[in-house]
Amino acid sequence: MNLFNFTAHFGDEKSCRLHFKEQRDKIGVTCKCGHKEHYWIKSIWSYECKKCRSRTSLRSGTIMQSSNLPFLVWYKTMFLLSATKKGFSSREIQRKLGLKHYEPVWAMVHKLRKAMGKRDDRYTLEGMIEMDEGYFTIEASEAAYKSQKAGRGSKTKANVMIMAESTVLEDVETGKKERQCRYFKAKVLDNHLAEKTDETIKQAIDEDDIIVFSDKSTSYVNIADYVAIHITEKSNEQTTKETLKWVHIAISNAKRNFTGNYHKIKRKYLQLYLNEFIYKLNRRYFADKVFDRLVIAGITRL
Ligand SMILES: [Zn+2]
Incomplete structure (x- = not known):
């Protein structure tokens, strides 16, 4: 979806609503009574259950529930969020x-970032997995300030677990091995x-037949119990460039992205920023379709 396509398709409130309805109809609407067949009442943009007659507005049960912002604003925002790898702050x-x-x-x-996270949580990683932790700069908490452990506005670090599905591919001609993720x-x-x-x-992986690569951190002692193979290496420059190459690329790209986009990050919102970053990273080959997928993620948020 480029800017020309977007404005051609979603020039006004009505076209956004019609598109949202069309997408929602494809997924299907379920009434609170459990029935799935509905009438559409055009004049009030609502569904009416054929069985119990209760009504569901177009927004209700979706990401737009309880929002007063026009569909057009939501659509423009989804467009902006999906249009660039970089992303934008709310400001x-x-x-x-x-x-x-x-x-x-x-x-x-x-809400959109939350929906992105929920969407990605539906999928688990499989095969060979690189795993490491990154330390992200965040604001020191208000509690730390009050207990005088930190000054107001001072910084601290949050610990983030990053995992990447990564396969070793060998070039038939040169014999050179490369990790693809x-x-x-x-x-x-x-x-x-x-x-x-x-x-x-455990939440992130499909436990059968998993091979995990990580460094020798003590918090990884149990991993071998629930995956097929756990390979640990003492971390050094070599592991960063080879065994754990992709997680390290992801960590440094995420950090650069956050520094560029956000003035400051509170611990409680860090996961949301990560959600957006990872959502787009996982769909890096989707090109134009990221926008459409985001609309669907917003409809099926529950
Ligand atoms: Zn019903």
Whole structure:
């Protein structure tokens, strides 16, 4: 979806609504009574259950539920979020759309980032997985300031687990081996305990036949218990460039992206920024389709 296509298809409120309805109809609407067949009441943009007659508005049950922003604003925002690899802060989106109030824009963008995360959570990684942790700069918490452990506005680090599906491919002619990667995951870890790490990994992978590559961190002691093979290497420059190549590329790209986009990051929102980054990274070969996928992710948020 480029800018010309976007404006041609979504020039006004009505065309956005019609598109959203069309996409929602494809997925199907389920009434609270469980029935799936509905009438469409055009005049009030709502579905009516053929069985119990209760009504579901076009927004209800989707990402737009309880938002007062026009569909057109949502569509423009989804376009902006999916149009570039770089992305935008909520502030920048507010400015670009010429909207008066920041709060609703901020809420909308966060909901979209949440939907991106939920969408990616549906999929698990398989095969060979590179795994490592990255330390992301965030604002020190208000609590740390109050207990005088940190000054107001001072920085601290958050620990993020990054995983990448990575396959070793050998060039038939040269015999040179290269790691190619497909899907990524990034999850904020609340602490360094092995238990938390295990929980995060188990949610991210398809446990059968997994081979995990990581460094020798103590929080990884249990991994061998639930994956097929766990290969650890002492971290050094070599591992960064080879065994854990893709996770390290992802970590440094994410960091650069965040520094460019966001003035400051609070711990509680870090996962949302990661969601957006990873969502787009995982769909890097989708080209124009990222926008359409994002609309679908917004319809099926529940
Ligand atoms: Zn019903």
